[in-house]
Amino acid sequence: MTALSPAIRIGPRAALVIALAAFLGVVAFFWPFLVAPGKFGSNYAPPLIFAVLLVIVLSVVISEIAEGGINSKALAMLGVLSAVNAAIRPLGAGTAGIETVFFILVLAGRVFGPGFGFTLGCTSLFASALITGGVGPWMPYQMFGCAFVGMLAGLLPKATGRREVLMLAAYGSVSGYLFGFLLNLSFWPFSLDPNSSIAYLPGLPFTEQFQRYLAFDLATSLGWDTGRAATNLVCILLAGPAVLTVFRRAARKARFQAPVRFDRTGGHKT
Numbered sequence: 001m002t003a004l005s006p007a008i009r010i011g012p013r014a015a016l017v018i019a020l021a022a023f024l025g026v027v028a029f030f031w032p033f034l035v036a037p038g039k040f041g042s043n044y045a046p047p048l049i050f051a052v053l054l055v056i057v058l059s060v061v062i063s064e065i066a067e068g069g070i071n072s073k074a075l076a077m078l079g080v081l082s083a084v085n086a087a088i089r090p091l092g093a094g095t096a097g098i099e100t101v102f103f104i105l106v107l108a109g110r111v112f113g114p115g116f117g118f119t120l121g122c123t124s125l126f127a128s129a130l131i132t133g134g135v136g137p138w139m140p141y142q143m144f145g146c147a148f149v150g151m152l153a154g155l156l157p158k159a160t161g162r163r164e165v166l167m168l169a170a171y172g173s174v175s176g177y178l179f180g181f182l183l184n185l186s187f188w189p190f191s192l193d194p195n196s197s198i199a200y201l202p203g204l205p206f207t208e209q210f211q212r213y214l215a216f217d218l219a220t221s222l223g224w225d226t227g228r229a230a231t232n233l234v235c236i237l238l239a240g241p242a243v244l245t246v247f248r249r250a251a252r253k254a255r256f257q258a259p260v261r262f263d264r265t266g267g268h269k270t
Helices: 012-029 045-069 072-091 102-112 114-132 139-153 161-185 206-220 222-254
Strands: none
Touching (some): 012 139, 045 114, 045 139, 072 102, 072 114, 072 222, 102 114, 102 139, 102 161, 102 222, 139 161, 161 206, 161 222
8 A cells, every 4th residue: 555645744844833832732731730820810810821822822833734735635624524523523522521523533643644633633623612612711722632632643653454443542542531631730720629638739749739630630530531532442443444444545536745747738737
């Protein structure tokens, strides 16, 4: 099988911007360990500030990726898959942690490349939020998390057949847990009574603070994250082979990165 070109090529400058975005994203998610609530005049200021920062960062990254080479065919595919993800997400979200948005994101990132996966993660969550009324300060965190789920799927090592499906299923399961682990950090300091043994307590050393967060995550989110991880695992195992085949057939026909050539006689593109 011939290797497929990525739908959206990531150039050196875009790769540098993504690396910087990843660093800022880690800071934005782990702010409870870096910034004490109240330092900006309000307990709710830090997550709002970082949410705005993430929107700016994501806009810069997407603009860099688009400048590096997103053609009309890739844009059309992006629009279709974003609409599909936005349409199917309400079918599972809110029921025992079942999230149907991730398995298409993982498979699309695998076939169409990390740049496409990153962009699809952003656009899928944005479109879904508009449809379901889920716009809020949590949305940039969700967009950022999904963007990197899709991007990392495109960076997984080469594999074929059953081995590839098992690798993607395992990745989908792990990413389901990691997504929940990161998203909980954005609201953990405000979700519990400060007197609770698993609540955020400003001023504690990092190790004690992190132990409190681990206990909080296990006590409040493990079941929900398990539902998400199990959904990813089952959907990829069952639908993965067929969806991968369809995506690869579409990628071969689209020839996203095929060079434009002109004949010598009429000057027409071929």
